[in-house]
Amino acid sequence: MTVLRLAWRDLVSDRVRSTLHIAAIAPIVAAYLILTAIAGGLRDQAVPAEAQHIVVVSPNALDPASGRLDPSVLTLVPQVGGPDVASATPMIFRPIRMADRIVQLRAAPQDTWEPVHHLALLAGSWPDQRDDIAITEGVAIAAGWNVGTRGEIFGTTFTVSALVRAPGTKFASVWMPYARAEELFEGMSGFQMVTVVPAPGADVAALRDRLDAAGGGRFAVYFESDLVAQQGARGSAADNLAAVSTVIGVAALAFCGFNLAALTLVERRRDIGIARVLGFAPRSITGLALTRGAILAVAGFALGGAAALAVLATAASTTLRSFVFVPSLPAAAWLIGITLTFGTGLAGTWLALRRAAASAAHTLLEEW
Amino acid sequence: MPRLISAVGLTRVYRRGTRVVEALRGVDLEVDRGEFVVVMGPSGGGKSTLLNLIGGLDRPDSGSLHVAGFDVGTASQRALDGFRRRHIGFVFQFFNLISTLDARDNVALALLARGTPWKAARRRAAQLLAEFGLADRVGHVPAELSGGEQQRVAIARAVATAPDVLLADEPTGDVDGATTTAIMDLLADLNRRRGVTVITVTHDPALIPYGSRLLTLRDGTFG
Numbered sequence: 001m002t003v004l005r006l007a008w009r010d011l012v013s014d015r016v017r018s019t020l021h022i023a024a025i026a027p028i029v030a031a032y033l034i035l036t037a038i039a040g041g042l043r044d045q046a047v048p049a050e051a052q053h054i055v056v057v058s059p060n061a062l063d064p065a066s067g068r069l070d071p072s073v074l075t076l077v078p079q080v081g082g083p084d085v086a087s088a089t090p091m092i093f094r095p096i097r098m099a100d101r102i103v104q105l106r107a108a109p110q111d112t113w114e115p116v117h118h119l120a121l122l123a124g125s126w127p128d129q130r131d132d133i134a135i136t137e138g139v140a141i142a143a144g145w146n147v148g149t150r151g152e153i154f155g156t157t158f159t160v161s162a163l164v165r166a167p168g169t170k171f172a173s174v175w176m177p178y179a180r181a182e183e184l185f186e187g188m189s190g191f192q193m194v195t196v197v198p199a200p201g202a203d204v205a206a207l208r209d210r211l212d213a214a215g216g217g218r219f220a221v222y223f224e225s226d227l228v229a230q231q232g233a234r235g236s237a238a239d240n241l242a243a244v245s246t247v248i249g250v251a252a253l254a255f256c257g258f259n260l261a262a263l264t265l266v267e268r269r270r271d272i273g274i275a276r277v278l279g280f281a282p283r284s285i286t287g288l289a290l291t292r293g294a295i296l297a298v299a300g301f302a303l304g305g306a307a308a309l310a311v312l313a314t315a316a317s318t319t320l321r322s323f324v325f326v327p328s329l330p331a332a333a334w335l336i337g338i339t340l341t342f343g344t345g346l347a348g349t350w351l352a353l354r355r356a357a358a359s360a361a362h363t364l365l366e367e368w
Numbered sequence: 369m370p371r372l373i374s375a376v377g378l379t380r381v382y383r384r385g386t387r388v389v390e391a392l393r394g395v396d397l398e399v400d401r402g403e404f405v406v407v408m409g410p411s412g413g414g415k416s417t418l419l420n421l422i423g424g425l426d427r428p429d430s431g432s433l434h435v436a437g438f439d440v441g442t443a444s445q446r447a448l449d450g451f452r453r454r455h456i457g458f459v460f461q462f463f464n465l466i467s468t469l470d471a472r473d474n475v476a477l478a479l480l481a482r483g484t485p486w487k488a489a490r491r492r493a494a495q496l497l498a499e500f501g502l503a504d505r506v507g508h509v510p511a512e513l514s515g516g517e518q519q520r521v522a523i524a525r526a527v528a529t530a531p532d533v534l535l536a537d538e539p540t541g542d543v544d545g546a547t548t549t550a551i552m553d554l555l556a557d558l559n560r561r562r563g564v565t566v567i568t569v570t571h572d573p574a575l576i577p578y579g580s581r582l583l584t585l586r587d588g589t590f591g
């Protein structure tokens with residue numbers, strides 16, 4: 001108790017340095033948390049999809065939404081696939097503005113939502129009015145929308161009637177019945193994707209190759225899972241980024257913690273000497289310094305964490321090309337952040353203090 | 369009078385690289401409880417070294433040293449920490465107050481080192497400062513105090529734990545004549561009224577009359 005009070009009093013009376021110390025830690029904590037949240041969001045998006053589904057998209061596969069498929073694809077696929085194709089359904093796939101947010105619109109025939117696209121109803125009811133739409137969890141989290149929310153798309157007010165769960169890259173999107181979307185865009189949009197469900201027992205690899213060959217470069221053919229993996233690659237790139245920034249963050253935190261402690265030590269060797277003269281044992285002094293370091297770590301982490309939350313709150317969703325993802329900060333990220341902040345701060349304090357605290361008191365005083 | 373300090377053949381040699389300085393070369397000293405010893409001598413004579421040994425801040429290279437029944441010469445570093453807490457009060461030329469703490473907390477620190485609870489330590493510190501005529505200065509940090517006031521705070525800190533011996537290393541070395549008188553009157557008062565044994569080291573002959581005994585330390589021995 002006394003140690004805590006003494007450490008606190010020391011920090012309060014040494015206001016300027018304490019503030020600078022916290023100000024040095026907080027941005028590093030915030031940067032670490034924000035990057036981790038972005039990486040986490042990209043990873044969440046890459047939930048595995050249907051391995052067996054084949055998707056046909058425009059050859060500019062980096063962003064399927066930017067392409068437009070020739071309508072003949074819809075008749076070509078069953079022709080080429082023959083009995084191996086169970087169904088081939090078009091999808092309109094484009095970023096739209098709804099209630100001042102950019103979201104990803106997917107329009108597919110409503111009878112394919114459950115069997116082909118594996119949407120699961122979480123709340124509300126499937127669209128049955130002309131201007132009903134469904135939103136996925138990702139959008140609900142990112143935009144704060146829910147069943148009953150209304151918003152304008154292309155000048156028409158739509159109502160969210162269903163909250164759904166969708167796998168893979170469909171994690172964050174707004175769903176509309178195909179016919180309603182065609183009408184809304186007045187046929188200007190075409191469709192960007194065809195989802196091919198192979199017949200049971202079909203050789204899906206061979207089917208994919210046949211479709212690819214038939215396309216002759218006019219369109220690209222993927223397994224849906226590969227497309228997801230491709231999106232996932234962005235996630236793992238972000239993962240690497242987060243890992244690198246974590247390493248940098250750790251180094252910066254350690255460097256900062258150590259140097260601030262060492263600086264404090266240089267300027268306060270005499271104070272340590274005084275404490276020794278008064279009979280404080282080296283371990284009491286180290287304990288006091290560690291407590292002081294812990295208080296600074298708490299304050300730095302709290303400030304950095306608050307800043308990170310504030311930044312993430314203003315950017316609740318992020319649009320990367322046409323993919324929306326929701327930054328997420330799992331408990332583990334917080335735990336790692338706290339551990340790092342404390343670990344490096346305390347280690348720095350301890351290492352820097354180790355020798356001085358044990359030095360003969362008179363040698364610490366002599367230098368003055 | 370009971371014997372408080374008993375030193376026999378104390379030596380202390382400093383080695384810095386190839387340079388060897390014999391700061392103390394066979395010092396014998398007996399001090400009784402209640403004495404007021406003034407130690408004079410030329411600069412470099414070993415005065416501070418001797419005080420550091422008596423106060424358990426440093427250890428002799430040879431000889432024996434007992435203070436208040438405690439074998440300072442052979443005690444472990446850890447035992448010396450406890451020894452200082454219980455038996456010793458130090459006063460220095462440059463006060464050695466902690467600059468970020470106010471007068472009250474500086475004094476309380478000595479009590480906290482002994483394990484006195486926080487509130488009791490602060491209460492006792494304020495009380496002591498009031499006795500020393502610093503009632504209106506308790507909340508001031510050292511930079512806001514005059515040299516004489518800082519030294520009085522330092523003396524309050526040194527006697528707060530009721531030590532057996534007060535070791536003062538040039539306590540008036542950094543203050544003017546009038547303040548010197550005030551500080552020495554305070555030490556004399558502590559010696560007489562509270563029975564604190566005082567050993568003070570100085571260059572200033574003005575301090576001689578305060579002592580019950582005068583010693584001269586030259587070239588590491590009492591000549």
Ligand SMILES: Nc1ncnc2c1ncn2[C@@H]1O[C@H](COP(=O)(O)OP(=O)(O)OP(=O)(O)O)[C@@H](O)[C@H]1O
Pocket residue numbers: 363366382383384389390391409410411412413414415416417418
């Ligand atoms: N830590 C040290 N390392 C090396 N030499 C030292 C050390 N401390 C003191 N000395 C040397 O030991 C001798 C005695 O020093 P000491 O400080 O005890 O003298 P003093 O009588 O207190 O002098 P002054 O009146 O100037 O304070 C001096 O020659 C000094 O240079």
Ligand SMILES: [Mg+2]
Pocket residue numbers: 415416417537
């Ligand atoms: Mg000296």
